[in-house]
Amino acid sequence: MQLNNYDTVYFLGIGGIGMSALARWFNQQGMFVAGYDRTPTPLTSELEKEGIQIHFEDDIKLIPSQVETNKTLFVYTPAIPKNHKEFNYLKGKGYTILKRSEVLGLITKSHKTIAVAGTHGKTTTSSLITHILKVAGVNMVAFLGGVTTNYASNLISEGTANEETIVVAEADEFDRSFLKLFPDIAVITSVDPDHLDIYGNHQEVIKSFTDFTHQINKGGLLVKHESIRAIENEMDGVKVNTYGMSRGQFF
Structure with a gap:
């Protein structure tokens, strides 16, 4: 998998300390970055100020329309529960969803x-x-x-x-x-x-x-x-x- 094949990144659990660092990185590289988190925090507020779209309700209708393409990298934290609606929706659509550690591994690989x-x-x-x-x-x-x-x-x-x-x-x-x-x-x-x-x-x-x-x-x-x-x-x-x-x- 090559990260330069993607132009959009969507995070499930974007407010986590490790996830937010990755979100900032991809945002700085000029990619469209968006994500979900359970609750607003000072960190998610900073991400929003940097131009990252975030919503705080587990609702597939809130997933930005430009996210659902084969040019999107989907990233999740293991803290996401198994019954998470967005996670299961994206998985059911056949998208590959990677753990944070896997994405960090891809970055460090090169x-x-x-x-x-x-x-x-x-x-x-x-x-x-x-x-x-x-x-x-x-x-x-x-x-x-x-x-x-x-x-x-x-x-x-x-x-x-x-x-x-x-x-x-x-x-x-x-x-x-x-x-x-x-x-x-x-x-x-x-x-x-x-x-x-x-x-x-x-x-x-x-x-x-x-x-x-x-x-x-x-x-x-x-x-x-x-x-x-x-x-x-x-x-x-x-x-x-x-x-x-x-x-x-x-x-």
Whole structure:
């Protein structure tokens, strides 16, 4: 699937922090962007100010007419319930509807990517990396899991998007979404027992993060916190560095 085959993007759950960053990205690329969310929020208000059409009632009649074409990319969040009218209507019409993580994976597939994973510290770390790159004038775009105070946005960019653009993305372990990413550089801040309603136990969390490290492109780099013992310090074709306050190669 090639994203340049589409000129319209429709989001189910557009007000989510990850979904809204994607919506902003496609809007900046000149695509027609619209979507549904359950309730208005300050974030959805900002999206509307940026020219994105949003409605807050699950009603197929409110889907913009220009959306129902084969040039539209449909994106949904797993938080959408199975009985959602718009979701089932679009699915019944035969449209392909992708998860947010799948779309982020498609974006990162064609760009050098820095992916930040960890049960804690993803947003802080990815925001720091983003700020450094932006201040340095590097051509980049960052999809963040929070609205930063200094930039007042969860989508931060520098320069005009092209093949040289570096992508910074939060690699979310929730429902194993980060396994859709294939980064050149991966950062892992922590591998604590979290989302056990999905994973069941800590060992499954560790296994998922280990699987994520195997997604790093050959010749790439893994940077992990010094406290993470469960992930090996040596990998075939991938350089491994550690960071921390007391040990590691980065301080």
